Amino acid sequence: MRAETAASYLQASNLAISIRSIKIAEKQVPADLELPLDGTSKLEISIEIDVDSVFDTSQLDESSEILLVLDAICDNLRIRETIKTWQILPSIGPWSNIESAIGLLPNAVINNGLQLDLTLCVINPQPKTKHSLACDFNGGILARYRVPVSVRGEGPLLPIEFIRFDSTLDPIWQIHLDLENGLDAPSSSAFRVYISEKSYLADGLKSALYSNESNLAFSILIHAISDDVIRYVMFDDDIINQLIDANRKILTLPQEHWSKVESTIGYLLNSWIQQLCNGNELGDIVAEYRMDPSDQVMEIRKRFPGWRK
């Protein structure tokens, strides 16, 4: 008997939907995605639906119209939008989308916490039998499959290599950051991170993505790299002066200047320093200062006198 005060109907099994693959920017999800804030990335998705199972478990007649709706949800940007809708026709064997390319997603949506929501719903529902508990209202959701898309990780800007260090230093864990000279050097080759292959850190980084071990190892790595970058900047007055000069003139500099080109080490240094001072402990220390690397570096030097050159 159908309850009158709440929606009461038979849904399909979640097992009826299977995602063969999701690719964003041609990278398989889940994966580390490191995307610039602006611009767009290609979204591809391959889905398979067990149509027989959907009609069987929901007790809907095959004359009912079944839709598969793909929504993008990003609450930070006030986005809950339908990206694509497929009509699922009764067929022999499973249904799958022939064309996997969906379109272009703004990177801002991905970077602000994207959730892809696949929903099977019914329009003009027709029950198989007269007194079944089949859904009897338009838009009724039969099954839902949610895929969170994460942008955590270092991505291609920080290629990590596991090597054997010829060193007698503490072997528990050690990293070595190989920074090229020159602020216009390409960041992908400028930041090369070498990690002792026998270390606990290497084991953690190699463990299953998003496991506790992996999260902890990445957290340690990121802090260690931040430390090294800040040391690198503070120990080199020439770099500090170049950063200050570029920041002062940023509005008048040509677009191809290293401070405006995302793939350069100078751009990364600027943005890392800004991030470091934005809302975290060091940011609070320098809160009353204007955004200028020299002020920040001076404050950091005061805070950590041992780091002075």
Added chain:
Amino acid sequence: MSEYLELLVKVDIADVLPSIPMISEAVISSCFRENKGVVKEKPAYAISECSYGLGHIVMPPGSRITSKELSKLRDLVIMDLEKAGFPLGKKLLRDDKAVWDKALGASLFDNLKISFGQTGEAGVWAYLTLFVFWDFPTWRFPKNEEADEPDLFDSQLAKKSTRPFARSAGGPRNVLRKCWDRAFVLGPDLGTDGLAANVQSLGEDELVNIFERTTIGNNRYLAAAIVETILLKRPLRHDRMEVVRLFTKVVLRKTPTTHFASLGRQLGPTLSDIFDSAIG
């Protein structure tokens, strides 16, 4: 496929807009403590034509809006508010506030060139509020009207969202962001465009019922359809508040089982049926 798909997936890289500076929570607290949340004159830290202002301002890398453009933005918004009958600082009566919000939202929607990626950045809205539109929170929410709220300017207290601090900080209740969000989702006319001239747009409490329910407020397609249904069924504002509250609650309860966006042209009639059965 939704008409909003155009907005969502067709972002032309050539259209990427210059970034707006940001400030951190520490700076917001510092500014707020300095003036106890009441700003009627230009503070020392605010922008000028040749400065982004004083304080730890985070400059996003890449091309950036100039301080001159930000000053011009302020002038344009103030001019639009004046045209709507609100010269700068004019005391807002109770009925004026919804009109002021609507005019501000429409003006920001037209004049503020903000990149899609920055619309969700609290630091950006806080910077715009404290450094560019420094007097707007006090203009819209004069402190004496919220005198029953304790320690309005202390960011460390609980119930952050109930204090005027929330009008300056960059969250959804920020004085600028709230109005921009509404214009962005419903259009600058707040959904009255194309309806009869006597239709009164939704008031503050009615809009809160829609926008502070994330599942509804973030779904532009559904939110716009809900507003249209309400305006068609109850075009006049008196006695509408309770109806809006009830209707939005009923729609919200149906969202786990009904995919409203899949209804296409049937969405309007479906919402109309829900309204009739819920309100009678």
